[in-house]
Amino acid sequence: MRAVGIALLICCGLAHAGPKLYVFDCGSLTFSDISAFSLKQDETPVRELFVPCYLIEHAKGKLLWDTGLPLTAAGKGEVPLDGGASMTYGRSIVDQLADMHIAPRDLTVAFSHLHFDHAGGANGFVESHVLMQKAEWDSALAGNPEFESSVFDGLKRVQMDIFSGDRDVFGDGTVRIISAPGHTPGHQVLLVTLDKAGPILLGGDLYHFRVSRAWRRVPTFNSDAAQTLQSMDKVEALVKATGATFWIEHDQALADTLQKAPLFYD
Numbered sequence: 001m002r003a004v005g006i007a008l009l010i011c012c013g014l015a016h017a018g019p020k021l022y023v024f025d026c027g028s029l030t031f032s033d034i035s036a037f038s039l040k041q042d043e044t045p046v047r048e049l050f051v052p053c054y055l056i057e058h059a060k061g062k063l064l065w066d067t068g069l070p071l072t073a074a075g076k077g078e079v080p081l082d083g084g085a086s087m088t089y090g091r092s093i094v095d096q097l098a099d100m101h102i103a104p105r106d107l108t109v110a111f112s113h114l115h116f117d118h119a120g121g122a123n124g125f126v127e128s129h130v131l132m133q134k135a136e137w138d139s140a141l142a143g144n145p146e147f148e149s150s151v152f153d154g155l156k157r158v159q160m161d162i163f164s165g166d167r168d169v170f171g172d173g174t175v176r177i178i179s180a181p182g183h184t185p186g187h188q189v190l191l192v193t194l195d196k197a198g199p200i201l202l203g204g205d206l207y208h209f210r211v212s213r214a215w216r217r218v219p220t221f222n223s224d225a226a227q228t229l230q231s232m233d234k235v236e237a238l239v240k241a242t243g244a245t246f247w248i249e250h251d252q253a254l255a256d257t258l259q260k261a262p263l264f265y266d
Contacts, residue, residue: 018195019174020057022261024096026068027051027089028252029081029117036083037208038217044209050255051117053093054202055102056192057264060170062102064109064128065190065202066249067121068093070151087117094124100262104128108169110177112204112249113184114140114147122152130160131169133179136186137162139223146184146221180206180235182228183219189235191244197265199244206235208250 029049034041054065073079074092081087094104104124110131111119137160140147167177176191183205190202206228207213216232218225239246247254259265 017059018266019170019192021192021194021197021200021265022055022057022263023255023258023265024053024055024068024093024261025050025090025255026053026066026093026121027073027087027117029069029250030086030088032084034209036221037212037219039209039211044211046209046252048252049208049250050252051087051089052249052255053096053121054190055097055107055261056169056175056190058170058175062107063169063175064093064097064107064125066112066118066204067109067125069117070120070148071124073120092124093121096261110169110188110190111136112189112202113187114152115184115205116148116151118204120151123154126154126158128158130155130158131167131177132160132162133177133186133188134162134164135181136184136188139185144185146223178235178238180204180231182224182226182231183222185223187231191238191242193242194266197245199242200265201235201239201242201244201246203235203246203248205249206232207248210248210251210253213246213248 028051031047051068053068056063069087069089071092073087073089078086078088105127108129109125114136165179169175174193178189178191180189181187187204189204189206191199193199218228222228
């Protein structure tokens with residue numbers, strides 16, 4: 001009878017595999033001076049930061065988490081930035097998704113926050129369903145100078161799903177947005193629970209470097225240092241409670257070990 005029951009569930013579409021997690025290379029950032037991250041030059045040799053985008057494929061839909069560097073930088077080689085920094089972006093996330101026959105209209109999109117290296121592709125997803133943390137959007141609309149509004153101006157035409165706090169994206173606990181403000185007013189992280197790989201925490205910009213996490217360093221450009229430390233406590237408690245693997249999104253050494261789309265984690 002048990003075997004018959006399972007067969008019926010599969011037949012009727014009531015049983016499904018857990019989500020799949022895809023990692024996309026959405027560019028890199030290089031810094032000559034890391035003092036703005038509250039790190040001394042000799043405290044880490046790391047100067048290159050990976051810029052990822054992630055796709056979570058669930059039985060109820062597809063979520064794109066972060067959209068990488070500005071689309072205008074794609075294919076332009078090394079592009080200089082202020083302060084001796086630079087960015088490099090090979091192929092845009094829109095084109096990479098198209099390779100997998102995925103169009104913006106097929107997606108729900110959410111951002112860890114609206115800095116240009118996480119929301120740079122936002123204007124390419126105005127046909128998507130957009131989830132937006134209220135505090136982040138309010139800050140952006142108020143003209144917060146740390147946000148480059150040109151990269152997400154298109155979202156102003158979108159009927160967004162605006163919320164506050166944590167959010168269970170698909171209603172089954174496998175893909176959870178966790179509010180973690182402080183880096184920006186509406187910064188958030190994402191907890192994805194996979195059948196085989198287990199829970200993975202995508203950390204946004206809670207930390208930029210491994211030593212930032214080890215030493216709880218708060219960048220000088222964060223919107224609220226005290227709030228950042230509270231968010232670190234909240235997220236680290238969640239990691240401990242769930243046994244999640246923490247992915248520092250900008251960790252190039254980690255990125256070098258990860259399989260990239262169209263390969264996936266499940």
